[in-house]
Amino acid sequence: MNANNYVVGVDFGTLSGRAVVVRVSDGAEVGSAVHEYAHGVIEEHLPGSSVRLGPDWALQSPQDWLDVLRFAVPSAISAAGVSPSQVVGVGTDFTACTVLPTTADGTPLCFETPSLPHAWPKLWKHHAAQAHADRINALAASRGEAWLPRYGGKISSEWEFAKGLQVLEEDPSVYERARRWIEAADWIVWQLTGVETRNVCTAGYKGIYQDGGYPSAEFLSALNPDFADFVHKLTVTEPSTPGAPVLAPLGGLAGRLTARAAEWTGLPEGIAVAVGNVDAHVTAAAADAVRPGQMVAIMGTSTCHVMPSDRLAEVPGMCGVVRDGIVPGLWGYEAGQSGVGDIFAWFVDNAVPSSYAQEAKARGLSIHEHLTGLAAAQAVGEHGLLALDWHNGNRSILVDHHLSGVIVGQTLATRPEDVYRALIEATAFGARLIVETFERSGVPVEEFVVAGGLLKNRFLMQVYADVLRRPLSVIGSEQGPALGSAVHAAVAAGAYEDIEQASAAMGKRTVAAYVPDDKAADAYDLLYAEYRRLHDLFADGDILHTLRRLRNAATGPGRPSIQGSEAGA
């Protein structure tokens, strides 16, 4: 193994893109850079336009993604102090399902018609297609579609089919012009190589690709006759077998860096480009956790739980089980919580008095660090609160993105740090319910490995160890997805035989970095029992869906407006 060879991993997260330069021989990260998306998450109105977006919309700009290639990659190479000629491959990963309509040559439709909301990429957290997902689930259940149990009995509004059906029914002109409906994970590889691919991971977890195919045209037509051709927008086919979808395997060589992409990135034209991947699933390789029973929780804006397994089982409320979905040769399970870091961000941005921010600044702490310090000083249960971590819907195990958050137990004495701690605990309880659901379904969770931006919160990590009553292993990188993409790049470049070998050489984790404290764990068991009762009380959505309907009616076109003196009456 040439110790002077490097690979570059590029992780496209929700708020920014991160590039890491990694030594092929041992996975040492020698340089990195971050590029914040200029448009961030587009939720209110289209960029440079007064066109307002509806509730639960979340879009992103393809130009922001291209800017990551143009700025973060060269900066990472510069920070690494290595010559670009030493770089033998590049790998990428993306949030998913982040999906966009394009022309046949991959041009995003929003570049052509920027004033049409449906022409823009729909970010993974776009939850405005829940009604479409409900229809897909109801029809699939009534017809006994074989693929439905592979997704725990429900497909998500976050995924390709619900979002595609929403475009068809809300803007048929965009649907008609879209020759491709493509995950950003595959679109960015297309930009780097000029080769259009569909990776097995997003196809399986987000595109309902199971047992060699997509849902039938007959099923799609029953949803909407004009939806029958949708699969053609998803599919890359071999010329020899027209119509048969061809998926690209993880760790495979998608193509080679084009001259245009070489100019963007400063990397050598012709180097290997790995098949695209999802930010969560690629992280398993970075943690050297690609064996059956190793659950990796990528904890950031959201949390994704990914786990290889040698057994196929129906696990209620999972995000999916896909053959070869994490590593070739094994089943790959995914579960998730669609709001974790985002919930903490919402709270500090909207519900904390400025005095806390001033105190944090005076102490040289972030507001998260300051609130965490105050919260950590409490005994378990001292705040008297309990929360449901559904502020961005529930991904597992209820798969309902029209659920919303719940906090009970507040009194006139409740302080911001009390609520902040209750929110942290609620996300831990949600994770425990996911782990218990796997184990009850016969899929053992042998090791719980943590990655992602929330690693920096040591108190939060200890809460998870106590609530889960199991040790937490911790990935040895602050850029897990980017390192994972670099591992895949090394395989694509031919430096390793397969992902397992590359992961063993380049991935890293500390086993049992956190161990449960029995006294705290006992106290959390009592709170968790109440969490399960609160969970089951609100799970059917009866109250929370009603609140959403009332909210949407109040903010809709015919909303009553109270002006002037009446407003304060």
Ligand SMILES: Nc1ncnc2c1ncn2[C@@H]1O[C@H](COP(=O)(O)OP(=O)(O)O)[C@@H](O)[C@H]1O
């Ligand atoms: N000290 C902290 N404790 C808890 N949450 C934090 C802390 N610092 C940042 N966050 C949250 O972490 C999330 C960002 O996670 P990160 O993994 O960096 O991004 P991404 O999810 O885009 O990959 C944000 O939602 C932010 O609110």
Ligand SMILES: O=C(CO)[C@@H](O)[C@@H](O)COP(=O)(O)O
């Ligand atoms: O859903 C998945 C993966 O399946 C994630 O890409 C999505 O939740 C976004 O993750 P982040 O929290 O932005 O890292």
